[in-house]
Amino acid sequence: xxxxxxxxxxxxxxxxxxxxxxxxxxxxxxxxxxxxxxxxxxxxxxxxxxxxxxxxxxxxxxxxxxxxxxxxxxxxxxxxxxxxxxxxxxxxxxxxxxxxxxxxxxxxxxx
Amino acid sequence: xxxxxxxxxxxxxxxxxxxxxxxxxxxxxxxxxxxxxxxxxxxxxxxxxxxxxxxxxxxxxxxxxxxxxxxxxxxxxxxxxxxxxxxxxxxxxxxxxxxxxxxxxxxxxxxxx
Numbered sequence: 379x380x381x382x383x384x385x386x387x388x389x390x391x392x393x394x395x396x397x398x399x400x401x402x403x404x405x406x407x408x409x410x411x412x413x414x415x416x417x418x419x420x421x422x423x424x425x426x427x428x429x430x431x432x433x434x435x436x437x438x439x440x441x442x443x444x445x446x447x448x449x450x451x452x453x454x455x456x457x458x459x460x461x462x463x464x465x466x467x468x469x470x471x472x473x474x475x476x477x478x479x480x481x482x483x484x485x486x487x488x489x
Numbered sequence: 490x491x492x493x494x495x496x497x498x499x500x501x502x503x504x505x506x507x508x509x510x511x512x513x514x515x516x517x518x519x520x521x522x523x524x525x526x527x528x529x530x531x532x533x534x535x536x537x538x539x540x541x542x543x544x545x546x547x548x549x550x551x552x553x554x555x556x557x558x559x560x561x562x563x564x565x566x567x568x569x570x571x572x573x574x575x576x577x578x579x580x581x582x583x584x585x586x587x588x589x590x591x592x593x594x595x596x597x598x599x600x601x602x
Contacts, residue, residue: 410588421581421594423593424592469589478534
């Protein structure tokens with residue numbers, strides 16, 4: 379699996395967009411980019427995933443660069459409840475789902 | 490209804506005891522997992538079951554034994570508990586086909602004294 383690199387921590391003001399970067403320069407052509415988050419004392423939660431195209435759902439947007447070597451998760455209007463550790467994971471779809479979690483980015487949304 | 494439910498949420502026990510953590514999912518998913526999150530917050534996969542068959546068994550001690558009576562349940566039994574087993578254990582499930590979208594339970598915090 380391609381290795382991912384994320385900043386250990388970020389701050390964001392409440393109501394502003396949170397842009398979380400992820401580098402995955404060794405990604406293969408059939409590997410997807412997945413984002414999960416873990417709010418304190420809860421189980422990880424799926425956010426979004428994509429292969430090549432930008433994706434948007436009710437939680438976030440995922441922007442993947444054309445060369446697919448990096449991506450950005452965007453929370454358009456961060457709230458205090460979005461404070462969590464965000465994990466960027468690269469994995470082949472259907473690969474038995476044994477996701478490999480790194481250290482992630484600790485996002486702190488401040489009032 | 491909780492999609493993936495684990496019991497107990499908290500478990501405090503002595504070294505050497507045997508304990509079990511139960512997991513049930515009502516999503517109709519085919520694959521279930523156990524993950525361990527240690528004190529440094531690293532999440533690591535332990536086991537994966539697909540339709541009651543073990544398909545992943547990472548390098549965990551054989552004191553840990555998963556049991557899947559049916560595809561909606563995956564229980565984790567731990568023998569001869571050690572201090573290092575203290576962690577939060579997460580159960581998860583996934584549809585067999587499609588993307589790696591896992592639904593996790595709320596976790597079971599095990600403390601071994």
